[in-house]
Every structure is written in C-alpha cells, then in structure tokens.
Amino acid sequence: xxxxxxxxxxxxxxxxxxxxxxxxxxxxxxxxxxxxxxxxxxxxxxxxxxxxxxxxxxxxxxxxxxxxxxxxxxxxxxxxxxxxxxxxxxxxxxxxxxxxxxxxxxxxxxxxxxxxxxxxxxxxxxxxxxxxxxxxxxxxxxxxxxxxxxxxxxxxxxxxxxxxxxxxxxxxxxxxxxxxxxxxxxxxxxxxxxxxxxxxxxxxxxxxxxxxxxxxxxxxxxxx
Amino acid sequence: xxxxxxxxxxxxxxxxxxxxxxxxxxxxxxxxxxxxxxxxxxxxxxxxxxxxxxxxxxxxxxxxxxxxxxxxxxxxxxxxxxxxxxxxxxxxxxxxxxxxxxxxxxxxxxxxxxxxxxxxxxxxxxxxxxxxxxxxxxxxxxxxxxxxxxxxxxxxxxxxxxxxxxxxxxxxxxxxxxxxxxxxxxxxxxxxxxxxxxxxxxxxxxxxxxxxxxxxxxxxxxxx
Numbered sequence: 273x274x275x276x277x278x279x280x281x282x283x284x285x286x287x288x289x290x291x292x293x294x295x296x297x298x299x300x301x302x303x304x305x306x307x308x309x310x311x312x313x314x315x316x317x318x319x320x321x322x323x324x325x326x327x328x329x330x331x332x333x334x335x336x337x338x339x340x341x342x343x344x345x346x347x348x349x350x351x352x353x354x355x356x357x358x359x360x361x362x363x364x365x366x367x368x369x370x371x372x373x374x375x376x377x378x379x380x381x382x383x384x385x386x387x388x389x390x391x392x393x394x395x396x397x398x399x400x401x402x403x404x405x406x407x408x409x410x411x412x413x414x415x416x417x418x419x420x421x422x423x424x425x426x427x428x429x430x431x432x433x434x435x436x437x438x439x440x441x442x443x444x445x446x447x448x449x450x451x452x453x454x455x456x457x458x459x460x461x462x463x464x465x466x467x468x469x470x471x472x473x474x475x476x477x478x479x480x481x482x483x484x485x486x487x488x489x490x491x492x493x494x495x496x
Numbered sequence: 497x498x499x500x501x502x503x504x505x506x507x508x509x510x511x512x513x514x515x516x517x518x519x520x521x522x523x524x525x526x527x528x529x530x531x532x533x534x535x536x537x538x539x540x541x542x543x544x545x546x547x548x549x550x551x552x553x554x555x556x557x558x559x560x561x562x563x564x565x566x567x568x569x570x571x572x573x574x575x576x577x578x579x580x581x582x583x584x585x586x587x588x589x590x591x592x593x594x595x596x597x598x599x600x601x602x603x604x605x606x607x608x609x610x611x612x613x614x615x616x617x618x619x620x621x622x623x624x625x626x627x628x629x630x631x632x633x634x635x636x637x638x639x640x641x642x643x644x645x646x647x648x649x650x651x652x653x654x655x656x657x658x659x660x661x662x663x664x665x666x667x668x669x670x671x672x673x674x675x676x677x678x679x680x681x682x683x684x685x686x687x688x689x690x691x692x693x694x695x696x697x698x699x700x701x702x703x704x705x706x707x708x709x710x711x712x713x714x715x716x717x718x719x720x
Contacts (some may be wrong), residue, residue, distance in 0.1 A: 284616065377616070386614045392601070392609045420720070431718040434700075461700075462707045468609065469700035476658075476685075476693035483686045488720025491711060493704060496645070496651040496712025 276301055276341030278334055278356050282317040284347035284420045289327045290422035294452050298329040301337025303359070307330035338363030343370070343445065344407075350375035350387060350396055357403050365406035368442040370449075371397045371467070372413045372421075374474050383478045386471065397436070397467035407485055410437035410446045413476060417487040422453045424490075431490035432457045434473075436466025459493055500525055500565030502558055502580050506541040507596055507642045508571035509612040514646035520674050522553040525561025527583070562587030567669065568631075569595070574599035574611060576621055581624050587659045589630035592666045594673075595621045595691070596637045596645075598698050598719045607702045610695065621660070621691035634661035634670045635691035639701060645675045648714075655714035658697075662691025683717055 273296050277284045288298045300310045302309060310320040310331060320331055338344050338360035344367055348356045353373045357364070374392035390396040397411040401480075410432065412435040420426050424433070433455045437443050447458050459474045461469055471492070480489045497520050501508045504526045512522045524544065526533060534544040534555060541547075542677045544555055562568050562584035568591055572580045577597045581588070599614035614620040621635040636659040637645045644650050648657070657679045661667050671682050685693055697715070 380617050383689075383692075386696075387613070388616060391615050392612060393604050427718050427720040429718050459704075460707070461703050466703055466707070468607070469546050469703035470697040472610075472696045475696040479685050479690055479693035480683075483690070484719060485683070486720065488557070490720055492716045493706060494651050494653050494655040494714050494716050496710060 273297070274340060274342045275299070275383065276337035276344045277347050278337060278344065278360060279312055279323070279347035279349070280320050281332065281347065281349070283421070284345070285317050285323045286418035286422055287345055287347060287372070288329055289323065291330050291454060292327040293401050298327065299340060300329065300331045300339045301334040301360070302331060303334060305331045307335055307450045317495065334359040335361065335363055341367065341449050343368045345370045345372060346400065347372050350390070353396060353400060357400050360396050361404070362406070367407055367408040367464060368445050369400070369409045369447055370413065371400055371411050373410055373416050376474060383475065383482065385475065390471065391467070393425070395467040395471050396463070397471070398464050401438070401464055408439040408442035409464060410435055410439070410442050410471055412450070413465065415470050415473045420488060420490060424454050425427060426488050427490050429492070430457050431492045432459045434461055434470045436461040436464055436470065437461050457492065498522070498564060498566045499523070500561035500568045502561060502568065502584060503571035503573050504544050504555065505538055505571065507645070508569070509541050509547045510554055510642035510646055511569055511571060511596070513547065514677060516551040523560040523561045523564060524553065524555045525584070527558060529555045529557055558583040559585065559587055564613050565591065567592045569594045569596060570624065571596050573597065574614070577620060577624060578627060581627050585628070586630070588628045591631055592669050593628065593631040593633045594637065594670055595624055596636050597635055597693060598638050600698060607699065607706065609699065614695065617692070618654070619689070619691040619695050621695070624689050625662070625688055632661070632663040632666035633688060634659055634663070634666050635688065635694055636670050639694050639697045641713050644712060644714060645703060648678050650712050651714050653716070654681050655716045656683045658683050658685055658694045660685040660688055660694065662687050665702070675707070678719065681716065
C-alpha cells in the first residue's frame, strides 16, 4: 500500500520503517523537506537523511505525501496536528487517516497534561475529523511507546491496542496493519468519541513510565 | 477502626457495609441527617434507613462523622467534594483521608468528562489536600465500580487497584484495607500528583462500560 506519514519524528520514523519493512511504499511528509531539515538532529530519532538511507523510503512536503497515499498517518505532535491536517487538506478525502497524535501540553514541564482545547467533551481526533470530513479518521496506536506500536512483543503477556473511529471498514484496515505488527489484543472503543478515552490515557501512561522507569508499559482490559 | 464516610450514596454505602462486615465501626456523614433524608430513595443504592438497619452502623452530620473517626473516606460526588471536605475541616487533621471521588461533569449527559477546574496540571485529590493540609490524603478506589472496590473477585484474572498519596504510612493503611477486600494487585503511583492519572482514567472506564455493556471492567498494568 502507498502510505503517507505526516511527521518526521520518532513516531513517524518508527511506524514508517516498520511499514516499509512489510513491503509498503512509505512517504514521510514534513512542512519543509529541505536538505537542512533532513540533516537536522531529532529527539530520540535518526536524522531523516539517515532514516531515508536505512529504509529506502521518501520524504516530501505534506500535501504531496497525503495526495499520493492510499492511507495516511498523522504522527505530528498534538499541538501541530490541526495545522498539518489543514495542509494535507483534500488530499485526505476518502482515505483512512490513522491519528496517532496526543494533544499534550508540556508548557509546565513534566508531566504533561491534556491541552485544554482538546479535553472535555471533545478530542483531537474529533477535531481533526471536523477539519477533514471526507477522511476516515481512526484513532489508534497513541497509547503506547513508538517501539511498542510496531512490536507489541516487547511487553510480554496480554496487553491491548485501543482504536476508535466512525468507519468500520477503516477500522478493519487499521486492525490489519496492527496485526501485521504482531498485535493480537485490539479493543474497538466504538465511534470516534472513543478517542476522548484513549487521549485521556496519556496521564496514566506517563505516570506509569515515571514510577516504573520504563516506557515499555501498557494496559490490559479485564472484564467480569 | 472508627471509620467516617462522607457521602451516603452508592459508593459510601457499599464501602461502609463492607467495612462494617469486617468489624469496623462505620459512621456515614451527610449534610443533613434528618429522618426525611434517611428515607429518601437513592440512585443504585438503598435508602440510608435500610442501610442502617442492614449494617448496624450510624449516620451523622459531616463534622461529627469526621471528628469521631480514625480514618475518613470521601465518597461524595466530585462536584460536591470540596464543600464536604470544608465542612469536615479540622476533624480531618492528622487522619488518613481516602479520596474516592471523581470530578466528572455530567452537564452534557453521557459520557461525562473531567470538570475543567480539576483537569490540567491538578486533580481533585490535590485540591482537597490543599483545603485540609493536615489530612493524609490517599487517592484510591476511584477507578472501579463500587461493587468491585470491595469485591475485586467479581472480575477474574489480574486487575489493578491504583493509589497515590504523599504519605507512605497512610498508603500502607489504605493497602491494608484494600487487601481486606481481596485486592492483591495494588499499583502505587507515587505522590498525590498521581491522582491526575487515575482521575483521568474515568473516560476510558466509562467507555469500556458503554461498549462492553457492564461496569465490571478494570485494567491491568503490563510491563516489558
């Protein structure tokens, strides 16, 4: 599949490399795909130059990455997601858009908290859907570390991947990608309002990381 | 132990009955302990009259319940918690105060969301601690249904009770009560700022209830 990934940071690179390794044609879209930008050091990630050399993928601007893709992943930071989705615009029409972003406010340092504009009776995913009503938005992968997204076996025992979205077929597509990464426990939280629930998981995820000393941590739903 | 419970609803009654059954002397404190109030029908709970007859416990006003207790539980609704804690006042000094309340806003119907004044870089538990700095506040039990709080066996397999608080000895006391209810998996999230994480779990807990059809649902932490 032709897959466009918006965002060239740790999450975009990790998902992109895993998808490329499974035979997908991956293009990372960033605001300004200049040589200088490709050589720029990135937090907890390669330079995009190094990532390109390693994966044999491509980098472009955001509209090109979206327009040329069959499926698009939003892997931007939450505070830049709406602008990035606006840039992709009609290139997203009809396409599955996996929203991996978390609307976290780091302005007070660690731990971050949910940005007020995406808390309460809404979510970043729903506000993205409102910007691109023609896209088939699925919130997924946002509740685990990037390394775990593409390799759930890093955490032994059952643990869950949550997803939410309005389009059942789109969720099946995302489940297929998740299964290709090794996920067996996939919890469908219903329509896109379920993204409020998974975006709200970030405070406990960060807390479990801080108190346990490792980002290799996740949750498993248990029922009576 | 002499235990005061602030709040006579489903959570207060369930915790109170379980504690009384384990030999504790329980007093439920409510704003107005009149005969009319005791006979009032309550959502998903007995009248307090029926609860008193069943448990052999007592009902009083809030200051009396707090002042006479060795340990106090805040089982009020989140939007009334600060007022109730102010009413208890210095009766809480030096005492373990288990905060079970969730600051949920139901003004838009279901699903509720976190009240804005307790979201962001704070929590209801921390704001309660600020009102009664002499109390030893422990956030606990707020992430499961009342029936599960006192009977974790209703959900088979490992699932977790989260707690957070600034006072290690107070958390040991609360762990002891939890173990008396049957909890074996107790996750200490560190100081009281950890309450931000557990109060933020309510959206996914409600969502899992709505999509799964039962409030007998909880989470288990898995680590790599």
